[in-house]
Amino acid sequence: MPIAFTxxxxxxxxxxxxxxxxxxxxxxxxxxxxxxxxxxIVVDDPAGLLTNMDLAAQVLNRTASLEVVLTHWAGxxxxxxxxxxxxSIDRESGGRLALRMISEPLNDDDAETRPVGHGVVWQRIxxxxxxxxxxxxxxxxxxxxxxxxxIEGGYVPRKGPHGVDHVIRxxxxxxxxxxxxxxxADVFELSPGSIxxxxxxxxxxxxxxxxxxxxxxLRFALPVRIHWGSSLAGxxxxxxxxxxxxxxxxxxxxxxxxxxxxxxxxxxxPREIATVGRETIALLRNSLARREASEFQPGAYAPHMxxxxxxxx
Numbered sequence: 001m002p003i004a005f006t007x008x009x010x011x012x013x014x015x016x017x018x019x020x021x022x023x024x025x026x027x028x029x030x031x032x033x034x035x036x037x038x039x040x041i042v043v044d045d046p047a048g049l050l051t052n053m054d055l056a057a058q059v060l061n062r063t064a065s066l067e068v069v070l071t072h073w074a075g076x077x078x079x080x081x082x083x084x085x086x087x088s089i090d091r092e093s094g095g096r097l098a099l100r101m102i103s104e105p106l107n108d109d110d111a112e113t114r115p116v117g118h119g120v121v122w123q124r125i126x127x128x129x130x131x132x133x134x135x136x137x138x139x140x141x142x143x144x145x146x147x148x149x150x151i152e153g154g155y156v157p158r159k160g161p162h163g164v165d166h167v168i169r170x171x172x173x174x175x176x177x178x179x180x181x182x183x184x185a186d187v188f189e190l191s192p193g194s195i196x197x198x199x200x201x202x203x204x205x206x207x208x209x210x211x212x213x214x215x216x217x218l219r220f221a222l223p224v225r226i227h228w229g230s231s232l233a234g235x236x237x238x239x240x241x242x243x244x245x246x247x248x249x250x251x252x253x254x255x256x257x258x259x260x261x262x263x264x265x266x267x268x269x270p271r272e273i274a275t276v277g278r279e280t281i282a283l284l285r286n287s288l289a290r291r292e293a294s295e296f297q298p299g300a301y302a303p304h305m306x307x308x309x310x311x312x313x
Contacts, residue, residue: 003288004261005281006040006069006221007033009268018045019268020055027062032270034066036277037285042100042263044071053085060093067096069169073104074128079149083135083156090160097160098167098187099132101125103177122176124148129168129184137164169221173201182208187219189263194238198222199257221261222254226276228266244276248283255288 009019020026020043033041043056049072056070070089072082090097103121127146131154134142141155160166170181171189181188188205190198202220209215226244251262267276 003255003259003285004039005037006042006261006263007038007267007273008042008044008223008263008265018047020045023058029268029270029273030059030063030066032273032277034063036273037281038066038264038277040067040069040098040261042069042071044100049073049076053089056097057089057092060089060096065096067098068093069098069100071100071102073102074124074148075104078151079128079131080135080151080154080156083132086132086166087136087156087158087160090162090166091158095161097162098169100169100189101129101184103172118174119176122180126180126183129180132166133164133184136160136162136166178204178208181205182210182214183212185209186217187221187261190220190222190259192223195253195257198254198259202257219260220258221263222259223263223265224251226264226266226272226280228272244279245283247280248287251280251284252287252291255284 019029030041041059043052043059045051045055052071056068059066059068070086072086077085086097086099103118103125124147127148131144131146131149131151134144135154135156136159138155141153142151144151144154167186168184169187169189170177170185171191172178172181173191182205185205190201192198193201205220206215206218209218224247226247228243254262264276264280267273
């Protein structure tokens with residue numbers, strides 16, 4: 001399966017303003033991203049969830065093929081409202097929307113009625129996703145009374161093209177997070193680390209998904225950060241850093257693990273976008289094509305120094 005590349009905007013110290021601050025300038029960058037070999041872009045603006053939904057609609061309207069990975073979390077809007085809005089965005093884009101669920105702490109009002117903790121946050125996410133899927137698939141209105149949500153006559157009349165199979169992305173490392181991801185995630189966003197650390201997390205996630213009969217449909221994405229200097233000075237010994245061309249070689253070993261997607265961080269100017277498209281994406285794809293043609297076994301490549309792999313944000 002071909003490796004997909006996802007652009008993660010504005011996650012560098014040099015990004016003084018959000019990537020989507022000036023949408024006229026952003027539109028130009030979107031064209032470069034689309035032409036440079038990226039298939040997806042993450043929308044995760046500091047202004048919050050409702051702004052993310054508006055920006056996702058604008059990005060989908062300004063591009064022809066990019067999939068928008070919309071960062072989303074439970075608790076801001078009710079599931080019925082979210083299901084309706086997400087279905088509308090997905091429908092108008094022809095099915096190019098994916099939902100990226102992240103954990104957020106419960107608000108102060110919630111804290112007054114129930115203890116706030118990691119497990120409670122993921123319990124709410126689980127109930128929220130169950131309701132979204134039901135709203136995206138039901139033929140008749142339904143009622144629901146749960147720990148976090150109460151719905152009467154829940155129904156979304158105009159479903160998106162994905163229906164209940166809307167792509168959901170999740171991440172995390174705790175057992176609680178993996179349990180929720182095993183039940184709901186189509187794409188799991190890995191935490192960066194060494195080859196062995198990433199392999200171990202992938203095995204844990206597959207195990208969680210297998211409990212729901214979903215191990216075979218799970219895909220993996222790895223966030224990676226581009227650095228624009230060639231020196232290793234100033235970085236911790238565990239970090240891998242280097243120029244874009246060397247990054248492609250570094251990622252070969254990770255691709256050998258069965259990772260389907262790389263989420264590229266630190267590429268925001270037109271020059272950076274074009275350089276990564278030419279020196280990282282194209283080179284990695286060509287290297288993988290040669291490896292497949294030579295019938296190399298997965299994992300045959302040893303990791304090379306060349307790229308720092310850190311989580312977005």
